[in-house]
Amino acid sequence: MSPHWRALDIDLSTGRIFNTEFPESRVRLFLGGRGLGAAILRDLTGPGTEPLGSDTPLIFATGPLTGAGVPSGDRFSLSTLSPLTGTVLDTNSGGRLGRSLKRAGWDLLIIRGAAQSLSILKVDNSGGELLPAGEMRGERVSTVLGKLGRTYGKSCGMAVIGPAGERVVRYASIMTERMRAMGRGGAGAVMGSKNLKAIVVMGSGEVKVHDRGRLKVVLEESNRWLRAHPVTSKALPALGTPMLVNICTRAGIFPMANFRRVAVGESKAYSGELLAREFTVGRSGCTGCYIRCGRITEVDGVRGEGPEYESLWALGPNLDITDLKAIIRAAHLCNELGLDTISTGGTLSCAMELGSLDIRRSSLNFGDSEAVLKAIGLIAAREGEGDELAEGSRTLSRKAGAEEYSMQVKGLELPGYDPRGVQGQGLAYATSSRGGCHLRGGYLIAREVLGIPKKVSGREVLGKGGHVARAQDFGAVADSLSSCRFATFALTQEYWSRMVSAVTGWEMSGEDMMRAGERIINLERILNVERGIEPEQDTLPRRFLSEPLGEGACAGEVVRLDDMLEEYYARRGWPGGVPDREKREELGLS
Amino acid sequence: MTAEFARIGRLLFQGGLNNSHSGNLSVRIGDKLVITRRGAMLGELSASDLVPIDLKQDDSGIAIASTEVNVHRAIYRSTSALAIVHSHPRSATALSLRGDNIVPVDVEGRYYFKRVPVFQAKRAIGSEELEGGLPVLLENFPIVMIRGHGAFATGGNLEEGLQISHSLEWSCDILLRCLAMGLSPEVVMDDDGHGDW
Numbered sequence A: 001m002s003p004h005w006r007a008l009d010i011d012l013s014t015g016r017i018f019n020t021e022f023p024e025s026r027v028r029l030f031l032g033g034r035g036l037g038a039a040i041l042r043d044l045t046g047p048g049t050e051p052l053g054s055d056t057p058l059i060f061a062t063g064p065l066t067g068a069g070v071p072s073g074d075r076f077s078l079s080t081l082s083p084l085t086g087t088v089l090d091t092n093s094g095g096r097l098g099r100s101l102k103r104a105g106w107d108l109l110i111i112r113g114a115a116q117s118l119s120i121l122k123v124d125n126s127g128g129e130l131l132p133a134g135e136m137r138g139e140r141v142s143t144v145l146g147k148l149g150r151t152y153g154k155s156c157g158m159a160v161i162g163p164a165g166e167r168v169v170r171y172a173s174i175m176t177e178r179m180r181a182m183g184r185g186g187a188g189a190v191m192g193s194k195n196l197k198a199i200v201v202m203g204s205g206e207v208k209v210h211d212r213g214r215l216k217v218v219l220e221e222s223n224r225w226l227r228a229h230p231v232t233s234k235a236l237p238a239l240g241t242p243m244l245v246n247i248c249t250r251a252g253i254f255p256m257a258n259f260r261r262v263a264v265g266e267s268k269a270y271s272g273e274l275l276a277r278e279f280t281v282g283r284s285g286c287t288g289c290y291i292r293c294g295r296i297t298e299v300d301g302v303r304g305e306g307p308e309y310e311s312l313w314a315l316g317p318n319l320d321i322t323d324l325k326a327i328i329r330a331a332h333l334c335n336e337l338g339l340d341t342i343s344t345g346g347t348l349s350c351a352m353e354l355g356s357l358d359i360r361r362s363s364l365n366f367g368d369s370e371a372v373l374k375a376i377g378l379i380a381a382r383e384g385e386g387d388e389l390a391e392g393s394r395t396l397s398r399k400a401g402a403e404e405y406s407m408q409v410k411g412l413e414l415p416g417y418d419p420r421g422v423q424g425q426g427l428a429y430a431t432s433s434r435g436g437c438h439l440r441g442g443y444l445i446a447r448e449v450l451g452i453p454k455k456v457s458g459r460e461v462l463g464k465g466g467h468v469a470r471a472q473d474f475g476a477v478a479d480s481l482s483s484c485r486f487a488t489f490a491l492t493q494e495y496w497s498r499m500v501s502a503v504t505g506w507e508m509s510g511e512d513m514m515r516a517g518e519r520i521i522n523l524e525r526i527l528n529v530e531r532g533i534e535p536e537q538d539t540l541p542r543r544f545l546s547e548p549l550g551e552g553a554c555a556g557e558v559v560r561l562d563d564m565l566e567e568y569y570a571r572r573g574w575p576g577g578v579p580d581r582e583k584r585e586e587l588g589l590s
Numbered sequence B: 001m002t003a004e005f006a007r008i009g010r011l012l013f014q015g016g017l018n019n020s021h022s023g024n025l026s027v028r029i030g031d032k033l034v035i036t037r038r039g040a041m042l043g044e045l046s047a048s049d050l051v052p053i054d055l056k057q058d059d060s061g062i063a064i065a066s067t068e069v070n071v072h073r074a075i076y077r078s079t080s081a082l083a084i085v086h087s088h089p090r091s092a093t094a095l096s097l098r099g100d101n102i103v104p105v106d107v108e109g110r111y112y113f114k115r116v117p118v119f120q121a122k123r124a125i126g127s128e129e130l131e132g133g134l135p136v137l138l139e140n141f142p143i144v145m146i147r148g149h150g151a152f153a154t155g156g157n158l159e160e161g162l163q164i165s166h167s168l169e170w171s172c173d174i175l176l177r178c179l180a181m182g183l184s185p186e187v188v189m190d191d192d193g194h195g196d197w
């Protein structure tokens, strides 16, 4: 591997293109992907940088393993600022873009400024080129992907926005050629604000591997584990993430109707089993993945990707909709328009609750699936009520003077796990760097529900500070290597460190990597604090803190956040919630 | 049902047949089984540790069920067992490393077992080898050892599986003590013919 990481750095406003190099010693500190993206983001932005201003960069970063053929490791990250939360934002996805970048000789793609008119950015071994995309204005994601595929060939990597991104909906997503989403936090709106409809990457070189023999050995061992672990070898391939519907229902944490209650009994009408039996016509997955957790579904002759667990929940039971056909239609529509399904569902459910309480007038009612389809279209077009909904649930509820009905943290709508039955997940939501996210917070569902690596009680709070901190660090490692979280169910940090050493020659131990993960989490916290996102925002909607769950396996529980936060800050070395000088020095952060 | 799982799990743990997180239990109910979840603490089972799952088809329960679920399924499919107890008894596991059978020398052990076969597998946890090999043996024996791993016992209910697991471990303790005293098992059994049942 070269001693420098190469970035193609493009200013859309001026058309100037730079080749920037980052010394490997710096890359190593942050591993790549999410970590390196955050470090560069800090270089390029200041406390006053507006997420939708032209100064905000889009930083596409590969990981050290991207393109090297490691299991579920061909992903890439995008770092920017979130127009929904104002926080640091990273999001990653599985498509060919990362691998194509590496093959083109680039480790990173940095995009700044804004184009004069709607454009496509084409990247290859020789650099980048801006092309007009005017005729694609308003076009849906699959239409754009089809056109790009016909023009540039099906083997290139693509990242595109739909109408929602063009209209700068604050939770617009970016979609890859595999209809995999970079969903959370509104990166699609940032891309839209830059007048960038699509990025196409073509690379024709080879991805360098330091020691192929050593990599072969660790890959053989890793694949054996992936094929032995029940979740990666059986549950995810057979049912995809919707397997969680029944599991979470039994655990008493499957939320209904904007978290007003949880589901009890078996969820036969919208379970992963039913989805597999009645609507799934094929599996799909990210580039180079053995697990292939994605579903191709068909309703009334129309095929589409998903829904994944979160989309199924957000656009279904979260809205009191239990008709799986209607849920699939809504999820497909969000993908086509380029909308994050969780925030779409969370905003709609907030509007429904406000309407049901006569706090705000709305055409939306719980259980009305036709109104939901219509509202999704309006949001993407920012028309009528959709314009207000496009701002997200926090803004919507604040305007109505009733923020407590918005189920979000730091402005990001929560996913489908009621934290009252999984206390650690509650702490994870509260402390996640990009707001109410199950993944960035540390996916405690793995421990508290799935029992990976060992089951810990979801109702217990003692020790959760440490569990969450460690899970966050490991999550930052996985995102920075650009590997998939699901593969980490079967493979511990030791395996990843051996893969990194084999591919890069860096010789890192598992603990070295965890240290890098800690550094990344600290850096993100510093970035957020510098942007005015203070520790007071490490909290949860009032409902979770003071309204006990009424039924199910966790009846009577509220989130005991204060106890856990204290332990978490102590474990992190963040007095008052902020890394102090000693901590910064220890991690080499200024 | 939870109370019975909890009682049997606790007795296995307290009896030293399982460590804090090892082993698993299941019962068959028609064409379904209920099995302990992966990594459950048998000494402290509660309702959330029990996973109902189909006997043949994978459903979402597979994500949290014991890693050995397919071995349990295979045993139920080819034997009349209605309950399975999988334990990690220390003495029996030690003795499983030295031969293809464990032959008890104490009277009760001789009565229950005559001999206990030891199954040798390359991959000794939740593997297809176990799915193929264990049911065949359990058609003829109430309990089978997997070399270096642990025991699978079957019964009409969980308590039967518990009893047979405890008996084996008891017999193996005695056998190990005999060996420690320098007595060969053959000599012990020949003495007075007490081992003849």
Ligand code: SF4
Binding pocket: A072, A073, A094, A284, A285, A286, A289, A290, A291, A292, A293, A294, A484, A485, A486, A487
């Ligand atoms: S497990 Fe799913 S999300 Fe992860 S890399 Fe594979 S297909 Fe993509």
